[in-house]
Amino acid sequence: MLFWHVPAPNEALLISGSKRRGQGGPEFRIVTGHGCFVLPIKQKWRVLSLSLREAEIVEDVITKQGIRLKVRAVTVFKVGDDPASIANAARRFLAEQTQIESLVGRIFAGHLRSIIGGLTVEEIISDRDRVAQEIKDGCHTEMEKLGLVVDGLAIQEVEDTTGYINNLAAPHSAAVASQARIAAAKADEEATQREQEAAALKAQYIRDASISQAGYSAEVDRAKAEAAQAGPLAQAQASQNVIEQQTLLAQRQAELAAQKLEAEVRRPADAEAYKQRTLAEAARDTVKMNTEAEVYRKVQLATADRDSNKLSVEAESLRRRQMAEADADAIKASAEGNAQAAKSLADGEAYKVRQLAQADSDSITVRAASLASGNQELIAAKQLVDNLPEIVAAASSAIGSSNLTVLNGGEGLNQLVAQVVAQGLSVYHSLRQSVAAPAAKNGATHAAQEDGNAEAVAV
Amino acid sequence: MSDDHELVGRVATVTVPIRPGKPGEVVLSVRGGTEAFAAWADEAITKGQKVVVVDQTGARSVQVTTL
Numbered sequence: 450m451l452f453w454h455v456p457a458p459n460e461a462l463l464i465s466g467s468k469r470r471g472q473g474g475p476e477f478r479i480v481t482g483h484g485c486f487v488l489p490i491k492q493k494w495r496v497l498s499l500s501l502r503e504a505e506i507v508e509d510v511i512t513k514q515g516i517r518l519k520v521r522a523v524t525v526f527k528v529g530d531d532p533a534s535i536a537n538a539a540r541r542f543l544a545e546q547t548q549i550e551s552l553v554g555r556i557f558a559g560h561l562r563s564i565i566g567g568l569t570v571e572e573i574i575s576d577r578d579r580v581a582q583e584i585k586d587g588c589h590t591e592m593e594k595l596g597l598v599v600d601g602l603a604i605q606e607v608e609d610t611t612g613y614i615n616n617l618a619a620p621h622s623a624a625v626a627s628q629a630r631i632a633a634a635k636a637d638e639e640a641t642q643r644e645q646e647a648a649a650l651k652a653q654y655i656r657d658a659s660i661s662q663a664g665y666s667a668e669v670d671r672a673k674a675e676a677a678q679a680g681p682l683a684q685a686q687a688s689q690n691v692i693e694q695q696t697l698l699a700q701r702q703a704e705l706a707a708q709k710l711e712a713e714v715r716r717p718a719d720a721e722a723y724k725q726r727t728l729a730e731a732a733r734d735t736v737k738m739n740t741e742a743e744v745y746r747k748v749q750l751a752t753a754d755r756d757s758n759k760l761s762v763e764a765e766s767l768r769r770r771q772m773a774e775a776d777a778d779a780i781k782a783s784a785e786g787n788a789q790a791a792k793s794l795a796d797g798e799a800y801k802v803r804q805l806a807q808a809d810s811d812s813i814t815v816r817a818a819s820l821a822s823g824n825q826e827l828i829a830a831k832q833l834v835d836n837l838p839e840i841v842a843a844a845s846s847a848i849g850s851s852n853l854t855v856l857n858g859g860e861g862l863n864q865l866v867a868q869v870v871a872q873g874l875s876v877y878h879s880l881r882q883s884v885a886a887p888a889a890k891n892g893a894t895h896a897a898q899e900d901g902n903a904e905a906v907a908v
Numbered sequence: 909m910s911d912d913h914e915l916v917g918r919v920a921t922v923t924v925p926i927r928p929g930k931p932g933e934v935v936l937s938v939r940g941g942t943e944a945f946a947a948w949a950d951e952a953i954t955k956g957q958k959v960v961v962v963d964q965t966g967a968r969s970v971q972v973t974t975l
Contacts, residue, residue: 530943531951533967585931589946593968598944632957 455484459500461528461535463543466492476538497539498546501527501600504554510565511574519608520565524557525601526592537596551595560588564602564901570613573604579603793846802845837873915961915970920945926953926972934959934972947972 456462464487465477478485487494528538542549564580564587565573572579584602592599609615811832823832918936926932926949934947946969953959953974963971 466926529968530939530941537967578925582927582930583934585924585933585946587932589969593946593966596967598968600944 452489453484453488454487454494456481456496458482459498461493461497461499461539463497463539464492465495465534475532476719477536479532479535479539481530481535494541495543497528497535499528499530499535502524502550502553504557506551506554506558506561508558508561510562512565513567513569516570516613517610518565518570518573519610520561520604521606521608522561522602522604524553525603526553526597528597529593529596532597534593534596535849536654537594539596541595553595556591556595557588560584560591561602563587570607570617573607574614582890608878789846793843797843797846800839804839833877837877915945915964918961919975920947920959920961920970920972921945922953922955922957922972924961925955928952931969934961934970936961936970943970945970949973 454462460481462480462485463477464480464485466476466488481499503523503525505521505523507519509517509519511517529535542552545552564583567583567587568576568579580602584599588599607614815832914936915936920934920936922932923935923944924933926947928950931946931948933944934955935942935944944968947959947966948969949959949972951972951974953972958975959972961970962975964974965971
């Protein structure tokens with residue numbers, strides 16, 4: 450391995466000393482990725498690191514808006530991998546590889562000023578593409594000459610001496626702070642509300658629990674009291690039952706005694722009393738019967754006596770009364786007879802005069818009528834019938850005018866009247882027969898006959 | 909510069925937007941890895957677009973155009 454050299458993957462082997470043909474290429478060999486033979490003495494080899502390098506830059510810069518910023522940035526670069534870049538870099542830095550960073554840093558500081566000068570603060574803060582564009586625009590050409598590639602520029606810190614960034618952030622920070630306070634207040638309010646609600650619920654639960662406890666303790670006390678009373682109550686009830694049973698027993702004993710008394714004393718006494726009472730009643734009834742029979746007998750005797758006396762008295766009084774009545778009737782009849790006699794006499798007189806006048810007028814009328822009709826019988830009969838009451842009256846007046854003495858009282862008087870009537874009737878019959886027998890007679894004889902009969906009866 | 913390292917005709921991806929006259933950056937697959945190159949274009953090309961290398965103007969500089 451003395452003359453054979455192999456570069457690491459991040460190294461480029463630069464071999465000089467040999468004559469190189471071709472034009473346009475470098476005058477030394479650049480070997481990467483594989484080994485190569487290096488002739489001793491004649492050739493010389495060096496290694497160029499292709500690793501990443503970094504340079505820190507702190508620079509006061511002015512932005513596009515004229516704002517002064519103090520920027521601390523880190524740039525990351527390496528030697529380009531292509532042979533042209535390796536040749537450029539080798540020529541410049543091969544002997545001072547350890548100083549590349551400071552060299553590049555100083556170079557880059559100037560570029561940074563131009564880069565930042567093309568940007569605003571807002572773009573620096575937020576627009577990476579713009580920053581990258583400016584980096585490319587500002588330093589690419591120079592870096593290419595050095596054979597370097599800028600992989601990145603990291604602005605680590607921007608110190609704002611004028612307070613622009615703070616002012617830029619102020620509204621946002623104020624808004625954010627406001628929102629934060631609002632959120633905190635809301636959260637606090639909500640938390641307080643929840644706490645108060647929870648406290649209210651807690652109080653409610655405590656109240657409910659207390660009520661329930663009180664109710665349960667009341668129930669327990671009541672149950673205890675009932676349990677405490679249960680003993681004496683049961684005892685009292687037992688005593689009551691005992692007393693009831695004793696009462697019942699006493700009642701039964703009393704009933705037994707009563708039954709005994711009934712059977713042994715009262716029933717015999719009753720029987721005895723009944724016997725004596727029956728005997729007494731029998732005796733009394735006997736006496737009573739006897740007494741009544743005696744009384745009845747005496748009453749009957751007295752009644753008989755009294756009736757006989759009464760009958761005799763009544764017969765006597767009747768006899769006397771009848772005698773008095775007979776006397777009175779006799780006197781009355783004689784008076785009435787006198788009066789009737791006077792009346793009949795007057796009537797007879799008047800009647801006689803009137804009948805005479807009537808008879809005259811009638812005879813004239815009848816004669817005229819008989820001459821007219823010839824029906825004298827009927828006329829005569831009718832006249833007789835019409836005059837019958839007067840005939841009878843005349844007879845009776847004749848009786849009345851006579852001083853007739855009736856010996857057999859009222860009955861005799863009635864007989865007398867009946868006879869008078871019967872005589873009237875017989876007179877009527879006889880007159881009818883006499884009228885019927887002689888067909889033609891004159892009214893004068895007829896009236897005379899009638900008057901004669903009436904006088905005869907009156908005699 | 910060897911032929912296997914020829915960049916022209918290769919497709920690259922823009923990593924820093926390119927403005928006309930101002931360089932951006934593209935990433936190319938070279939030598940088994942990816943390397944960043946400064947890129948110029950006649951038109952503005954936004955980040956992330958695919959571009960094709962039309963010319964290599966320097967060791968680390970290329971001219972690109974949109975596909």
